[in-house]
Amino acid sequence: MDASFPRIGIGIAGAGAIGCTLAARLAGSGRPVSLLARGATLEALRRDGVRLTDCQGEHRAAVNASDRGAALGEQDLLFLCTKAHDLPALLPAIEPMLGADTLVVPVLNGVPWWYFLGEGGRFAGQSVEAVDPGGRLAARLAPPHLIGCVAFVTAESPAPGVAVSTNPLRMVCGEPDNRPSERLERLCTLLAEAGIEARASERIRDALWTKLIANLTSNPLSVISGATLEEVYSSPDLHELVCDLLHEGLLVAAAYGARVELDPPGFLERGAAMGAVRTSMLQDHERGRPLELAAIGDAVLELAAKLDIALPRSREIVALARFCNRPGRPR
Ligand SMILES: NC(=O)C1=CN([C@@H]2O[C@H](COP(=O)(O)OP(=O)(O)OC[C@H]3O[C@@H](n4cnc5c(N)ncnc54)[C@H](OP(=O)(O)O)[C@@H]3O)[C@@H](O)[C@H]2O)C=CC1
Numbered sequence: 001m002d003a004s005f006p007r008i009g010i011g012i013a014g015a016g017a018i019g020c021t022l023a024a025r026l027a028g029s030g031r032p033v034s035l036l037a038r039g040a041t042l043e044a045l046r047r048d049g050v051r052l053t054d055c056q057g058e059h060r061a062a063v064n065a066s067d068r069g070a071a072l073g074e075q076d077l078l079f080l081c082t083k084a085h086d087l088p089a090l091l092p093a094i095e096p097m098l099g100a101d102t103l104v105v106p107v108l109n110g111v112p113w114w115y116f117l118g119e120g121g122r123f124a125g126q127s128v129e130a131v132d133p134g135g136r137l138a139a140r141l142a143p144p145h146l147i148g149c150v151a152f153v154t155a156e157s158p159a160p161g162v163a164v165s166t167n168p169l170r171m172v173c174g175e176p177d178n179r180p181s182e183r184l185e186r187l188c189t190l191l192a193e194a195g196i197e198a199r200a201s202e203r204i205r206d207a208l209w210t211k212l213i214a215n216l217t218s219n220p221l222s223v224i225s226g227a228t229l230e231e232v233y234s235s236p237d238l239h240e241l242v243c244d245l246l247h248e249g250l251l252v253a254a255a256y257g258a259r260v261e262l263d264p265p266g267f268l269e270r271g272a273a274m275g276a277v278r279t280s281m282l283q284d285h286e287r288g289r290p291l292e293l294a295a296i297g298d299a300v301l302e303l304a305a306k307l308d309i310a311l312p313r314s315r316e317i318v319a320l321a322r323f324c325n326r327p328g329r330p331r
């Protein structure tokens with residue numbers, strides 16, 4: 001355990017599918033974990049601890065949980081595990097958990113608010129308006145205080161404080177400025193010790209685009225069609241649309257210099273092999289919750305527009321998913 005961050009205080013903000021998966025794994029590896037949670041989830045965590053069923057079995061662990069960041073205190077490492085649209089409102093709640101040296105690791109899908117921070121280049125320092133209107137997140141959570149992270153995980157939270165994950169847990173982490181660093185290695189070691197396959201990348205935006213393409217091709221479409229990942233990636237009826245979306249995603253990724261080594265037939269095959277998984281966006285839709293379309297859809301369109309790239313299919317499916325999830329929609 002001492003190979004990575006000895007005696008470190010680990011905080012997790014957001015105790016849904018991903019937050020509970022991480023909490024159960026980290027606490028199960030002997031790490032003390034502090035979870036920022038609320039409502040029924042907080043009650044369940046205090047009563048029963050955090051519970052996870054994954055490919056390796058059942059895990060249950062006690063955690064320190066509160067809905068007040070001040071009660072949890074400053075953390076050495078803070079994983080952010082809410083939906084992207086909940087981050088601005090989360091900021092004041094996590095403020096007491098942030099010390100001068102806290103390392104923040106956002107475990108979220110979509111274009112992150114820090115995309116143009118740390119790397120230099122043509123748009124250096126700009127904020128991503130779709131996910132960070134007015135740049136509040138970038139002003140408070142910026143390099144060198146954060147490490148980028150991409151979660152290749154499929155998880156659901158069937159009940160408060162409970163997560164179920166049916167595929168291997170994989171994460172790619174990287175410094176926003178692409179430097180190798182000791183703290184990055186230690187973060188990956190800490191995750192690996194918790195049973196998560198973690199890889200350090202010196203090109204974190206490559207992994208971001210790979211995941212964005214997975215989300216762009218599946219999440220909004222799953223809302224419109226009700227399809228699982230297996231259905232999205234193998235249905236003959238959806239094939240042309242999915243290929244168009246894939247092509248559009250690859251186009252923007254390449255325009256931003258990302259090396260996404262992805263052969264389309266292999267990508268579809270691997271997606272289908274994920275099985276009867278409901279995307280996190282479909283889960284939100286079925287629960288009548290807002291969708292993460294700003295981060296997974298609008299932000300990609302925003303980045304494409306900066307380079308004068310049109311994404312007609314992506315624009316359509318994002319608009320359609322938003323329509324399906326409109327307030328007052330029939331259930
Ligand atoms: N599920 C998956 O398979 C995957 C998800 N992701 C990404 O990971 C991120 C998290 O997703 P996921 O875990 O599925 O989402 P969930 O909706 O399951 O969990 C989010 C949690 O954050 C909590 N939360 C939001 N705001 C606050 C707040 N102010 N204070 C305390 N708790 C708060 C929510 O509480 P409440 O319920 O009370 O609103 C909820 O428990 C997303 O960006 C998602 O796209 C990435 C890979 C796979």
Ligand SMILES: CC(C)(CO)C(=O)C(=O)O
Pocket residue numbers: 109153154155214215218219229277278279280281
């Ligand atoms: C499972 C996957 C990869 C689907 O795009 C995902 O990230 C999600 O559900 O949000």
